[in-house]
Amino acid sequence: GQNIDQPTEMTATEGAIVQINCTYQTSGFNGLFWYQQHAGEAPTFLSYNVLDGLEEKGRFSSFLSRSKGYSYLLLKELQMKDSASYLCAVRDSGKSTFGDGTTLTVKP
């Protein structure tokens, strides 16, 4: 079966750095995605990892360790608009299985 775990909620301060972790146990693996979802809106793509290591894209970075079944999303220089839910998703043979998401609240 597919099992993806993320913390339910996190809080951080504007300008700070926050790391959102994701652990997974899936029957197959073709890559890991991170999506951002603001309340009442559709998820939007942030990053994709298929090989071990760090992928950096502006203020956002994502890390993957396939042997540990572990990924994290790192958000730097937090802004108020980063308050949202962050969804970890593992692709296996076409379909992606999503975690329940981490709700991040950025405070002034």
Added chain:
Amino acid sequence: GAGVSQSPSNKVTEKGKDVELRCDPISGHTALYWYRQRLGQGLEFLIYFQGNSAPDKSGLPSDRFSAERTGESVSTLTIQRTQQEDSAVYLCASSLGGGGDTEAFFGQGTRLTVV
């Protein structure tokens, strides 16, 4: 179109009625996905199309749920004899292919309320 389009955006229906939800994917995207999201929860996979075929229907919750896709384009998700537990946002996404780093683009969803 410019993005994934879903209709209706909101649907209120009486328990026991059938509903049909529509998804227009991005032109040229061969892969299409349906997900369900209950309030405050993550995305629950329902079904995946590659072209007009559905290689994975494992997420459909019951035989009341069915989906089809025609012309490698529009897809419809049909829920028969709706129940209150079916109330959720139904999200459709499409991607260029089913593998690799092809990101999925989501529609705005259909908010279904069964009363």
